[in-house]
Amino acid sequence: MTSVVDYDPLLLLRQSIASGSAIIPTTSPDTSSSSTSSPETSLSQATHLHFTHPARVVIPIDAPTRFVSNDRPVDLRSIYFAWLNREVAIPEYNASATKLNEELAGTTTVHKFAFVERLDLITWLEGASEESEYIKPLAGDKDGAVHLGGAGGAAAHAQVAKASATAVSAAARAGRGTLDPRLAQIYNGERRMGDRNTVLRGIKPTDFSHVRKLAQPLMARKPSPAGGVPTTSSVPGSISSSTSLALNQKPQRRPDPIILLSPSASSLLRMSNVKSFLEGAHYVPPDHNSAISMLHISRVMKDIDPGRPMRFILVEGSEQFKPEYWNRVVAVFTTGQAWQFKNYKWRDAAELFRHVLGIYLGWRGEQPPDAVRGFGHRVMACSVEKWRDPTAPGADSSRWRDREVVEGIWKAIEGNMRAKGWRKDAAPTKLD
Structure with a gap:
């Protein structure tokens, strides 16, 4: 063997x-x-x-x-x-x-x-x-x-x-x-290759502690706090412990934000059609026989990280959530039905939408349900053109408004993320 x-x-x-x-x-x-x-x-x-x-x-x-x-x-x-x-x-x-x-x-x-x-x-x-x-x-x-x-x-x-x-x-x-x-x-006859230490640096460790002394004159002096007493980091020739740690620690990987969808059969957005809507800006009816339980989409959030797309995780339920996952929830799509929130961290809708952005998607020309209107300004109400048979003449002519609706949704999500503390290399540790 x-x-x-x-x-x-x-x-x-x-x-x-x-x-x-x-x-x-x-x-x-x-x-x-x-x-x-x-x-x-x-x-x-x-x-x-x-x-x-x-x-x-x-x-x-x-x-x-x-x-x-x-x-x-x-x-x-x-x-x-x-x-x-x-x-x-x-x-x-x-x-x-x-x-x-x-x-x-x-x-x-x-x-x-x-x-x-x-x-x-x-x-x-x-x-x-x-x-x-x-x-x-x-x-x-x-x-x-x-x-x-x-x-x-x-x-x-x-x-x-x-x-x-x-x-x-x-x-x-x-x-x-x-x-x-x-x-x-x-x-x-294959050539045996070493790891990055043996190939690039050899086996002897290199001490770079002298670089700190060279960097001290170049460190910007921080303003003194109230009272005029300079901090340790503002005194020339010294580096605070936090700066020392920052020089040696590798930045943590930013977690992926989470968007929750409504599992209701009356919801216009389900796992089967949300990707084509939020990524492709084109609405199609959901497939209620779909077995998709989670997926991810990418979107560049220019005001948070313009250099790389941000990956969003989309799910319909929170049954498998750990407590810390709720800090990553950035939006909840709802139809106004209270049973959707029974497994959420915040089961009361008013408390939930105080922490997380709520979004309702309905048909253009129809009023949102009374429950959604009762949530107030904390739930964003959007509407799309009613679905028409693609074989009918001019069926696609009304779908040009989909992109306008999608851009409005993403703008609201991005603004809420910035307000909650999402940054280029960081995410909020607790939703206020």
Whole structure:
């Protein structure tokens, strides 16, 4: 059996997904060719995952990974199970996880991801994101990056290449390898690459503390507080502890803001049509049979961060919310029905819309419901042209107003975000 010490389960899973190669749950730890003919087993019976790319290797299915939830590493079985159920709604995913835990009969349990954790994991595994706040960096990546590009990615690729060569040589010594001899020769001739420290800086650490002394004359003197007593940072030749920390700490990643939609069947905006409306500025009727439980859209908020698009997470329910997620909610779409708020942090509508912007979308020419009008100015009422059959003459001529409505909604969301404390590299820690 090939040693799996040099393999990273998360990186192997991501590369296998990108290449479309087979990932086989199995009860055998054997990596020989005969293992590929064994039937695929269920996740409740499997003890290993058989990867075929970039090298044939078998990883224990209960192996811990670099994905951390609640300060605990998540096992490979839970990661792979979440990937297999990436397209199902959260209630169906939780039901499937409960059923699998019953099949495991208490020997172990499958971790149930919170909706933000699940979205972050799936986005990273698909290759749509190169960073994740829940994934610890590789051992050779000191910058904390979890992507495949750059020096950290080179080290990760070198690690997998080293493991591939180890697998080839071990299989050759065992007399049961199936790789082409020419491919084995290529693996053995690969150049071993070091991490970013050995390539760029060597193994000796460099002390840059003298730079602080050089920077002191250039530090702008801060104004003295009331009373005329200068602060520590305003005295020439000294640097405050906060400045010292700022020189050494890496800025935290800005979290993604969250928009809540109404799950009501009477709502004009649902998960199936909100992306085309808020991103494409074109309204189409919702598909009530859609099983989409979450998605994200991108939008440049010029007054907050004009240099890069901001990613928004859209969901219809708050059942999987952690308490801190409410600090990231920037808008709530509502139809005025009170049952929508029963699982919210603020169940009273007046209290909810004191903290979060409310938005109602209705048909042009029709009055909003009495409940929405009772919310007052804290709920923004918008209206779109009534939907007409696309085959009817001139059906699309009335849809030019959609963009005007969408721009008004985004302007209100951006203004509310700025007022609540959203900045280029920061988000509010508490909604006032």
